[in-house]
Amino acid sequence: MPDFTDNLKPRYDGTMTLQAERDASAINVNELANHLLSRDGFLERQEKVLRVLSKEKLFKKDQQMNLSRPERYHLGLARAKAIVRITRREGWDHEDYKMCEYLNDEMSPYHLHMTMFVTTVREQGSEEQKKYWMPKILDYSIIGCYAQSELGHGSNVRGLETIAKWDPVKQEFEIHSPYLTASKWWNGAMGRTATHAIVVAQLLLPTRDNPTKYEGFGPQTFIVPIRHAESHQPFKGIAVGDIGPKYGYASMDNGYMLFDHYRVPKSAMLSRYAEVSDETGVLKRHGHTAVVYGSLTFVRGQIIMHARLVLARAVTVAVRYCAVRRQFRDRDSKSDLDEEMKVLDYPTVQIRILPLLATTFALHYTGEMMYSLYHKSRETIEKGDFGPLAELHSASSGLKSLCTMLAADGIETCRRAMGGHGFGGGSGLVGINADYLSKPTVEGDNWMITQQVAAYLIKKMTSAVKNPTAPPTDPTDELFQFYLKNRDHRIPQNVVLSADINDQAIVDVFQWRAADLSFRAYEARVVEKKSWTKLMIQLHTLSRAYSEQILVTTFHNSFNNTTSTLSSPAPAVLRTCFRLYSLYTLDQFASSFTLTTAASANSIYALPDAILDLMADLRPHAVKLVDAWSIPDWLLESALGRSDGKVYEELFDMAHRRNPLNRTTFNPDWRSEEIVLGSGDAGHGLLAKL
Numbered sequence: 001m002p003d004f005t006d007n008l009k010p011r012y013d014g015t016m017t018l019q020a021e022r023d024a025s026a027i028n029v030n031e032l033a034n035h036l037l038s039r040d041g042f043l044e045r046q047e048k049v050l051r052v053l054s055k056e057k058l059f060k061k062d063q064q065m066n067l068s069r070p071e072r073y074h075l076g077l078a079r080a081k082a083i084v085r086i087t088r089r090e091g092w093d094h095e096d097y098k099m100c101e102y103l104n105d106e107m108s109p110y111h112l113h114m115t116m117f118v119t120t121v122r123e124q125g126s127e128e129q130k131k132y133w134m135p136k137i138l139d140y141s142i143i144g145c146y147a148q149s150e151l152g153h154g155s156n157v158r159g160l161e162t163i164a165k166w167d168p169v170k171q172e173f174e175i176h177s178p179y180l181t182a183s184k185w186w187n188g189a190m191g192r193t194a195t196h197a198i199v200v201a202q203l204l205l206p207t208r209d210n211p212t213k214y215e216g217f218g219p220q221t222f223i224v225p226i227r228h229a230e231s232h233q234p235f236k237g238i239a240v241g242d243i244g245p246k247y248g249y250a251s252m253d254n255g256y257m258l259f260d261h262y263r264v265p266k267s268a269m270l271s272r273y274a275e276v277s278d279e280t281g282v283l284k285r286h287g288h289t290a291v292v293y294g295s296l297t298f299v300r301g302q303i304i305m306h307a308r309l310v311l312a313r314a315v316t317v318a319v320r321y322c323a324v325r326r327q328f329r330d331r332d333s334k335s336d337l338d339e340e341m342k343v344l345d346y347p348t349v350q351i352r353i354l355p356l357l358a359t360t361f362a363l364h365y366t367g368e369m370m371y372s373l374y375h376k377s378r379e380t381i382e383k384g385d386f387g388p389l390a391e392l393h394s395a396s397s398g399l400k401s402l403c404t405m406l407a408a409d410g411i412e413t414c415r416r417a418m419g420g421h422g423f424g425g426g427s428g429l430v431g432i433n434a435d436y437l438s439k440p441t442v443e444g445d446n447w448m449i450t451q452q453v454a455a456y457l458i459k460k461m462t463s464a465v466k467n468p469t470a471p472p473t474d475p476t477d478e479l480f481q482f483y484l485k486n487r488d489h490r491i492p493q494n495v496v497l498s499a500d501i502n503d504q505a506i507v508d509v510f511q512w513r514a515a516d517l518s519f520r521a522y523e524a525r526v527v528e529k530k531s532w533t534k535l536m537i538q539l540h541t542l543s544r545a546y547s548e549q550i551l552v553t554t555f556h557n558s559f560n561n562t563t564s565t566l567s568s569p570a571p572a573v574l575r576t577c578f579r580l581y582s583l584y585t586l587d588q589f590a591s592s593f594t595l596t597t598a599a600s601a602n603s604i605y606a607l608p609d610a611i612l613d614l615m616a617d618l619r620p621h622a623v624k625l626v627d628a629w630s631i632p633d634w635l636l637e638s639a640l641g642r643s644d645g646k647v648y649e650e651l652f653d654m655a656h657r658r659n660p661l662n663r664t665t666f667n668p669d670w671r672s673e674e675i676v677l678g679s680g681d682a683g684h685g686l687l688a689k690l
């Protein structure tokens, strides 16, 4: 209904403000966007899918935060099915499907089906199993989930309690949950959606001398039907359901599941790398057991690529809003006529947002590098050479931990940097913040998996110490050999850490710190034989330092490889991002850099000024840099982050015209001491629902 608020305008025009910001920078946004997002035709695909999806009523986002949990799941399911339907209707491929999920922006109940479930069958199934299952998976005639974690164990896969006992007479496995803590738990899509599960269970085989006794052969993967194809009810011997409310993930049915002597045929065990022989009932292994973790590694690689887009989205909102938002006149201004300052011009706001803007680019180049590394190594593994698995696993673990931590913390930092409106639904960060909080935990807890990186580096340093002149097989070998040659006559680097510091000097500083921490870990563990548990904090620091070194080195390498082809001023601005990310990180962990003699204490003093200078250099380009990340308004779903800067108009419209709470008169009997929840206009039968 029209009212007197219709013609009111904000005091400062957001659209003009953002236009002025864009005019102030000569960056060619399209060119930079193509540079960042051309892999697999990402940008064209985004445009194509957006055109279709944004017209579908089912995908309208502006009311979803007002729905209850069961409604969110139901909507999520409807959208999951619609995405399959639309993908078929439009003749789209799997990348288009993934783009639908990305733009839909909620955890789809079909997500695990097309990630962990299909990847596990593809990587661990025998040719015969793949021939049987893959067509069913790809045409959605079954829906899968991945049931590894249990109520009692998640990180410790070897400690899983679900058992799969081989029955040589019936040639079947009996899957059983002997304890309450054996209940599968957290597994996405298992609660209400999936018809099948990849179940990770301890394989038990009868011993040779006494067939009534059983011997354990560790966790194996089984493909298990859990719900009836027609009734969709769980099969007898299975108790399964949704685990209930949680942070974010409202549209996902994370589940629990217990088995009571549930029988599956021999063919249920995925047998590309291990199978139970018919005649003898012994386990025959065909390859490297570490490959069982191959699908986890793959998912970790994708998580890193995803982290950069998630952080870019939060930073897009923060940069645009803080460029529009004004508070106070400049304290030192002599004129009363000056406009209020944009909050993005306050260094205390910049220090929270601009290093994160720089981080999006650091994540990008490492994501690209990991993507190539995974596919290169995958080819070698497919040929039966498992050599690269250790390096791949180590790099992916350390980077998964660092990148998801940077992105998850970064979203929250952006939210806080936006003051009160950052806390509101109009920020567009409520969903992404709550959903992304899971990432530091899932696919390997961030504090747990860093131990794998440290173990790998200690092993490498041990070999380097034993044989310091062996031909290096990778950059880490080279770095360790260089370190060992120079460590005795090391003079702490007195590089001046100013805004115009030499880029290679930054890389050297990060690499030296990583090598020195590796050497200290080697000394503590291998030479002094300190207990692993006691060293854990040191080992986590090592992993972080090593992964930061990868981010810095890879970012630096991009200058030689790709960024130099961009038109001015993009290469120089990206260099500023490189320095800002690096010097900001250096400042955060200054003691670690000085204690490892990577940088002298004197040089650290210059850091705050250098960071201020770099932020001043970057500031005029901030809006165009976030524009280059090309996050569509439809995905942002954010009043604060709108590309046209109409922040206040949208916030007011959301509250005044679109908020369902304002459509109902609550408390008409406000003089009474009681509220009748079960009836009336506002009651909606609430009591009956409780």
Ligand SMILES: Cc1cc2nc3c(=O)[nH]c(=O)nc-3n(C[C@H](O)[C@H](O)[C@H](O)COP(=O)(O)OP(=O)(O)OC[C@H]3O[C@@H](n4cnc5c(N)ncnc54)[C@H](O)[C@@H]3O)c2cc1C
Residues within 6 Å of the ligand: 112, 146, 147, 148, 149, 150, 152, 153, 154, 155, 156, 185, 186, 187, 188, 249, 254, 438, 441, 442, 443, 444, 445, 446, 447, 448, 536
């Ligand atoms: C949203 C969400 C979705 C999920 N989806 C799935 C799914 O689809 N399928 C599935 O199988 N699982 C799923 N999980 C489970 C997830 O994989 C596990 O929660 C995760 O691996 C962490 O394991 P945990 O919960 O057992 O934590 P724990 O291992 O119990 O960790 C608790 C704390 O102990 C620390 N810790 C544990 N072990 C060590 C150690 N050795 N040294 C030092 N510190 C240690 C950890 O760092 C952590 O701080 C999901 C979880 C969430 C939150």
